Amino acid sequence: MAKQKHASRGERGIPGPPGPVGRTGATGKTGATGRRGAAGKPVAAAPSIPDERMELLTLVEGQIEDIYKELDIQMKRMAQLQMQSTSCALRSESSPATQTRPARQTETLTEAEKQFGTTWKAAMIGKGWT
Numbered sequence: 044m045a046k047q048k049h050a051s052r053g054e055r056g057i058p059g060p061p062g063p064v065g066r067t068g069a070t071g072k073t074g075a076t077g078r079r080g081a082a083g084k085p086v087a088a089a090p091s092i093p094d095e096r097m098e099l100l101t102l103v104e105g106q107i108e109d110i111y112k113e114l115d116i117q118m119k120r121m122a123q124l125q126m127q128s129t130s131c132a133l134r135s136e137s138s139p140a141t142q143t144r145p146a147r148q149t150e151t152l153t154e155a156e157k158q159f160g161t162t163w164k165a166a167m168i169g170k171g172w173t
Contacts, residue, residue, distance in 0.1 A: 092100075
């Protein structure tokens with residue numbers, strides 16, 4: 044037979060799926076069981092805290108809770124003062140008396156005055172805390 048000339052091949056395509064899985068091979072005989080290890084040491088119990096320290100710890104935790112409550116009250120008061128000063132500032136901006144105030148006076152506010160309003164500073168001066 045005469046050999047025929049074939050045209051050149053194109054690029055290869057993507058590979059197909061894998062074939063079926065073959066049979067599982069025979070298993071061997073199970074080996075002998077090894078020796079048992081030495082027993083572990085018993086774990087010591089955690090040392091208990093003396094009653095005096097527990098009482099002190101309870102007292103300190105109570106004081107911390109009291110501080111948190113007081114801080115919460117003070118933060119609410121500061122927020123209320125800030126709301127009052129904001130509403131006063133809005134009312135004063137709409138009044139004609141604000142129009143005559145010099146611009147320099149509003150530019151020299153401290154950070155505390157900007158944050159909490161001038162009412163806060165007036166209250167601090169009145170109590171002698173400045």
